Amino acid sequence: MRFAALLNRFWHVLTLVALLAISAQAFAQTDPLASWNDGPAKQAIINFVQATTDQSSPTFVPAEGRIATFDQDGTLWVEHPMYSQVMYCLERVPAVVKAKPELAKVEPFKTVLSGNREAMAKLSMKDLEKILAATLTGMSVDEFNTEAKAWLETVKDPRWKRPYTELTYLPMQDVLKYLRANGYKTYIVTGGGQDFVRVYAEQVYGIPPEQVVGTAGGTTYGYTKNGKPFLTKEPKLLLNDNNAGKPEGIHLMIGRRPNAAFGNSTGDRQMLEYAKAADGARLSMLVLHDDATREYAYGPAQGLPATKVGTFTQALYDEAKAKGWTVISMKSDWKRIFASSDQ
Amino acid sequence: MRFAALLNRFWHVLTLVALLAISAQAFAQTDPLASWNDGPAKQAIINFVQATTDQSSPTFVPAEGRIATFDQDGTLWVEHPMYSQVMYCLERVPAVVKAKPELAKVEPFKTVLSGNREAMAKLSMKDLEKILAATLTGMSVDEFNTEAKAWLETVKDPRWKRPYTELTYLPMQDVLKYLRANGYKTYIVTGGGQDFVRVYAEQVYGIPPEQVVGTAGGTTYGYTKNGKPFLTKEPKLLLNDNNAGKPEGIHLMIGRRPNAAFGNSTGDRQMLEYAKAADGARLSMLVLHDDATREYAYGPAQGLPATKVGTFTQALYDEAKAKGWTVISMKSDWKRIFASSDQ
Numbered sequence: 001m002r003f004a005a006l007l008n009r010f011w012h013v014l015t016l017v018a019l020l021a022i023s024a025q026a027f028a029q030t031d032p033l034a035s036w037n038d039g040p041a042k043q044a045i046i047n048f049v050q051a052t053t054d055q056s057s058p059t060f061v062p063a064e065g066r067i068a069t070f071d072q073d074g075t076l077w078v079e080h081p082m083y084s085q086v087m088y089c090l091e092r093v094p095a096v097v098k099a100k101p102e103l104a105k106v107e108p109f110k111t112v113l114s115g116n117r118e119a120m121a122k123l124s125m126k127d128l129e130k131i132l133a134a135t136l137t138g139m140s141v142d143e144f145n146t147e148a149k150a151w152l153e154t155v156k157d158p159r160w161k162r163p164y165t166e167l168t169y170l171p172m173q174d175v176l177k178y179l180r181a182n183g184y185k186t187y188i189v190t191g192g193g194q195d196f197v198r199v200y201a202e203q204v205y206g207i208p209p210e211q212v213v214g215t216a217g218g219t220t221y222g223y224t225k226n227g228k229p230f231l232t233k234e235p236k237l238l239l240n241d242n243n244a245g246k247p248e249g250i251h252l253m254i255g256r257r258p259n260a261a262f263g264n265s266t267g268d269r270q271m272l273e274y275a276k277a278a279d280g281a282r283l284s285m286l287v288l289h290d291d292a293t294r295e296y297a298y299g300p301a302q303g304l305p306a307t308k309v310g311t312f313t314q315a316l317y318d319e320a321k322a323k324g325w326t327v328i329s330m331k332s333d334w335k336r337i338f339a340s341s342d343q
Numbered sequence: 344m345r346f347a348a349l350l351n352r353f354w355h356v357l358t359l360v361a362l363l364a365i366s367a368q369a370f371a372q373t374d375p376l377a378s379w380n381d382g383p384a385k386q387a388i389i390n391f392v393q394a395t396t397d398q399s400s401p402t403f404v405p406a407e408g409r410i411a412t413f414d415q416d417g418t419l420w421v422e423h424p425m426y427s428q429v430m431y432c433l434e435r436v437p438a439v440v441k442a443k444p445e446l447a448k449v450e451p452f453k454t455v456l457s458g459n460r461e462a463m464a465k466l467s468m469k470d471l472e473k474i475l476a477a478t479l480t481g482m483s484v485d486e487f488n489t490e491a492k493a494w495l496e497t498v499k500d501p502r503w504k505r506p507y508t509e510l511t512y513l514p515m516q517d518v519l520k521y522l523r524a525n526g527y528k529t530y531i532v533t534g535g536g537q538d539f540v541r542v543y544a545e546q547v548y549g550i551p552p553e554q555v556v557g558t559a560g561g562t563t564y565g566y567t568k569n570g571k572p573f574l575t576k577e578p579k580l581l582l583n584d585n586n587a588g589k590p591e592g593i594h595l596m597i598g599r600r601p602n603a604a605f606g607n608s609t610g611d612r613q614m615l616e617y618a619k620a621a622d623g624a625r626l627s628m629l630v631l632h633d634d635a636t637r638e639y640a641y642g643p644a645q646g647l648p649a650t651k652v653g654t655f656t657q658a659l660y661d662e663a664k665a666k667g668w669t670v671i672s673m674k675s676d677w678k679r680i681f682a683s684s685d686q
Contacts, residue, residue, distance in 0.1 A: 064551055141594060185553075198598045208407055209598030210528075210553075219594050221587035221613055229613070229620050231594050238581050238595065244564035251484060251562050251574050252581065253596060255541045255552030270564055270572070277572050 032178040034335070035171040041333040044283060044326045045175060051281035052259060053182045059281035063183040067258040069213075069250060069271060070176070072190040072197060074264040075287050076205065077168040078157065080296045084164045085192050086128070088151055090120070092135035103134070133235040136193060137217060141231045148199045165204045166340040169330075172262070172287075173339045176205060179260070187258070189250060190214040191242040191267050195233070213253040215241045246271035259283065266311050272325055284325040288312060291331040375521040377678070378514040384676040387626060387669045388518060394624035395602060396525045402624035406526040410601040412556075412593060412614060413519070415533040415540060417607040418630050419548065420511040421500065423639045427507045428535050429471070431494055433463070435478035446477070476578040479536060480560060484574045491542045508547045509683040515605070515630075516682045519548060522603070530601070532593060533557040534585040534610050538576070556596040558584045589614035602626065609654050615668055627668040631655060634674040 036042040052061040073079035093112040103109045108127035111119045157167055176186050188207055190197050194214030201207040218236040223229055241249040247270050260283035261275035272284035290297050299312035320327050379385040395404040416422035436455040446452045451470035454462045500510055519529050531550055533540050537557030544550040561579040566572055584592040590613050593601065603626035604618035615627035633640050642655035663670050
C-alpha cells in the first residue's frame with residue numbers, strides 16, 4: 001500500500017510535468033501578433049526580434065541593450081482630428097480664465113472662450129503656445145497630474161464616444177507586449193507633453209513614467225507655507241521632442257540608440273533615421289493612416305491632403321522606401337484596429 | 344524491477360526538491376548587507392525594505408513603484424581630493440589645446456598647461472566652467488564616450504594607485520544589490536556629467552545609462568559628409584543636477600518621487616528632503632566621511648574644515664537629525680570600505 005501510494009504521487013508529478021510542457025508548447029504556438037495580417041510588416045517585426053534575440057544570430061543583442069521607441073499620437077492611438085493634449089489645453093482655458101479673469105479679454109483666450117470653432121482653427125502656432133503655457137504650467141506637478149487624470153477619465157473622442165485611453169491600436173499594443181516578452185525596454189518618445197503622457201502611459205500601455213520621453217519644461221523646487229517641498233511646472237522649454245529633438249531627447253533621457261523605432265509622421269523622421277543608421281539588425285516602421293472606414297485616411301500617400309497633425313508626406317514615404325523603413329498599412333496589415341474589445 | 348526503478352527516480356526527484364528548499368533557505372539566511380556592522384544605519388535599510396516590500400505592511404509599495412536614487416561622488420565612490428571628472432577635464436586640456444593652438448595663451452588653459460598645482464587650485468568657478476565646456480563639448484557623443492572610456496581605463500587614484508572604477512564602496516554596492524533584489528530600480532542622481540557617468544555606471548554599478556541622471560547639456564543632431572546622422576555635444580546646460588536641481592532632474596528623468604535617497608553633501612540636501620517628504624515608509628541617508636585611516640575624514644561634523652568638494656556642513660548634520668535622515672558613519676557602520684577585493 002505504501003508503495004502504491006508513492007507511485008500514485010509519482011504519476012501525479014509526471015502528469016503535472018507533462019501538462020506544464022503541453023501548456024508551454026501551446027503558449028509558444030500562440031501568435032503574439034495575432035492582430036496583424038500576414039505580410040511584410042508583420043514579418044519584418046518577427047524577423048527583427050529573431051535576429052536580435054537568438055543567441056546564435058550574428059546580430060544578437062544582449063537583453064540589457066534592447067531598446068524600442070514609439071511615437072504616441074497617430075502611432076499608438078488616434079490623433080485625428082486633434083491631438084488629445086491640445087483638446088485638454090483648450091478645455092482648460094475656462095478654468096484658467098476663472099483664476100485670472102483679466103485673460104478673458106486677451107487673445108487667444110478670448111477666441112477660445114467664444115467657442116467659435118472656425119476662429120479657433122485659425123489660431124497661430126504662437127497663440128497655441130500661449131494657451132499651452134497658460135494651461136500646462138504655473139501649477140504644482142501634483143495638481144497637474146490630478147487635473148489631467150480627471151480630464152482623461154471624463155472626456156470622450158467625438159467620433160467613437162469613448163475615452164481616448166480606449167482608442168489605442170491593438171496591433172501596436174501587441175507589438176509592445178511582444179517586444180517586452182523578448183527582453184525589450186519599450187519607450188514612448190512623443191512630441192506631446194512628457195508630464196501629460198506620463199499620467200496614463202503605465203495604465204494604458206504598461207509603460208512606466210521613466211520610460212516616457214516627451215516635450216518637457218523645467219520645474220522649480222519650492223516649499224509650501226508649512227515647509228513641505230513641491231515642484232512647480234515652469235514655462236521654460238527644456239526639450240522640444242519633435243523632429244531632430246527626438247534623437248536628442250533619446251540621448252538625454254535614455255542615453256543609447258534604439259534598435260527599433262515606430263512613428264507615423266515627419267516629426268518622427270529623425271528618430272527612425274537614427275534608429276536605423278547603425279550596425280546590426282534595426283527596425284524602423286511608419287504607420288500609414290489609409291483606412292477611412294475603420295479609422296482615418298490622410299497623408300499624400302493616399303492622394304489626400306495632409307491634416308494639420310501627423311503629416312505623412314510623399315517625401316517621407318519615398319525616404320522610407322529608399323532607406324528600408326517598413327510602412328505599415330492600417331488597412332491591409334491590421335486585422336483589428338482598436339484594443340478596446342467592442343470596437 | 345520496473346517499480347523499483349520508478350521508485351528510485353521518485354526518490355531522486357524528492358531529494359532534488361529537498362536540496363532546492365535547503366539552498367533557498369541558506370540563501371535567504373545569507374546577510375545581504377554583510378559589509379555593514381550591526382547598528383542603526385544597517386537596521387534602517389533593512390526596516391525600510393521590509394516596510395515597503397512585505398505585502399502585509401501598511402506601507403507596502405508595489406514593485407513598479409520602487410525607486411531609489413544615489414548620489415555618486417562621495418556616496419558610491421571616492422571624491423577626495425578631487426572629483427574624477429574634474430581630473431578628466433584638466434587632463435584633456437593638452438589635447439584640446441593641440442587641436443586649437445590659440446588657446447595655449449588664453450586663461451584658464453594657460454594655467455592648466457603650466458601644471459602649477461597651486462595656481463590651478465586658485466581657478467575660479469568661471470574658469471572651471473570654461474574648461475568643462477572646452478573638454479566636454481564640441482565632439483560627437485561617440486567620440487566623447489571613446490575618450491572617457493579610454494581615460495578611465497588608464498588613470499589611477501593618486502593614493503590607492505588604482506582605477507577610480509575600483510574605488511567604489513562595498514557597503515553601497517551591497518545596498519544597490521539588496522534594493523534591486525527587492526524589486527527596486529536603482530538610479531544614480533549625480534552633480535557630475537550625465538554622459539560621463541553613463542560611460543561606466545553599467546559596468547561598475549550594474550546601473551544602465553537610462554538610470555543615470557546627471558548634469559546634462561544639449562546635443563545637436565547632424566550628419567557626416569556621407570549622410571550618416573550623429574549627435575554633437577553642445578555647451579548648452581539643460582540640467583544642473585545639484586541642490587534643487589536634483590529633485591528637478593528626478594522629475595524630468597524619472598517622473599516620480601524616490602522612496603529612498605542616498606547622498607553625502609549639501610548638493611544632495613534637496614533630494615533627501617524630497618524623498619522623505621511624502622507618506623509611507625521613506626529612507627534618506629547621508630554618508631559621513633569620518634574614517635581618516637581607511638578613507639578620509641572631512642566635514643565639520645568631525646571638527647574638520649570642509650573640503651572644496653563634498654561639503655557636509657554642521658547645518659546639514661543638524662537637519663538630518665531633525666528630519667529623521669540616517670547618517671552613515673564610514674568608520675563605525677562599514678566593515679570594509681572598498682569593493683575591490685584586495686583593499
